[in-house]
Amino acid sequence: MAGARLGAWAWDEVVPHLRAAGHGAHPLTLSGLAEKQGLPAGQQTHVQDIVDEVEGKDLREVVLVGHSYAGIPVGQAAQRIGDRLARVVFVDSDVPADGESFLSGWPEGAEEVRASIAGNGGFWPVVPAAYYVGQGLTDEQIARIVDGSTPHPGTTLTEPAVLARPLGDLPATYVKCLLDGPEPGDAVAEVLSTGEDWRLVEMDTGHWPMFSRPRELAQILLGAAGE
Template sequence: MVPYLTATGHGVHPLTLSGLAEKQGMPARQQTHVQDIVGAVEGQDLRDVVLVGHSYSGIPVGQAAERIGDRLARVVFVDASVPADGEPFVSAWPDGGLMMRASIAENGGFWPVAPAAHYKAHGLNDEQIARIVAGSTPHPGATLTEPAALERPLGDLPATYIKCTLGDPEPSDDVAKLLTSEQWRLNEMDTGHWPMFSQPRELAQILLDIAAK
């Protein structure tokens, strides 16, 4: 994504959250991830920020968005979970997160890396799937089971939700409710859950259009 965004002159600041990838071994709870994001924005004195989160990272990104105050231009959720005050990431799962909690307990406090088969039917080719799997690391379980903490309603934030419609065309109920806010907008992409791999140019253009408004 970075080359497509920087080519138009935008500053781009990818962030690895604590306990993942090159930051494996660092202790991480959900508020650690929120502070990772807030610290990156404030530490670099970033302004007019379009804050983007995909999948799980929508949970800390949504919390961080309201904590950076007037530095925020817009928050973008890319086929992401959205935080609800007092609720953990796992609460939105069909069984209330029982299977995920059990998996975390069985794997030393981490959510294990998904196998290649998990990524089928998402508009990805074999090379893209192999790249995702090769770069994946176990996810710190506490970030998934601890509740979010919001200081004000998420619907008050200027936000765009990018829904990837392949195999799952409708937003979840919590997102659909947020989209009734005058502050929220919806974009759709005809691809699966990993558009930064399956349609990077298209996703970049959506982000550039958001930043231009």
């Protein structure tokens, strides 16, 4: 699952590499975004979107992938699919904490985001091309992201996560994109230090590696799947 404002289309350059290696790949657009604009969505809607995709298609040995915002619902869904889960991959993402929202992890700027959502009909608006500069993207890649982005349902950012057990109990790989900051955030660093089966992988690119380094990202996902 791609991060805020994006849909399944964001994985178009990653999916062929996974399928060429013999794996199924099921990019999913979360409710209220891209081709699913207009569907009501809160954070738990997004969690259920993921669970329904896995269970509805009877998927097994699943590697759930969450980029940026999507790490929040993906981490919760991973706990709910039981023995269908093989591993979670968090791609430069936020991670859920029980009772905390996406915005809870913002030491600065959370009130500005809330005000932006309130002033834009309950949606976090899309951002201009300048927002993506310095993240290892070409002008063409930036234009593609901007053109494909849709406003993000605000309640998915403000509703609290619900975890049944510690996140560190999951088998997980965390992908840190170094142009977006050299170190994981505090919440991620803590679970990396305590989770028995958490691994850190670094990519020398920006926050949107599915566009800037799709082949390299695909290889990391294949590694997470045991390739």
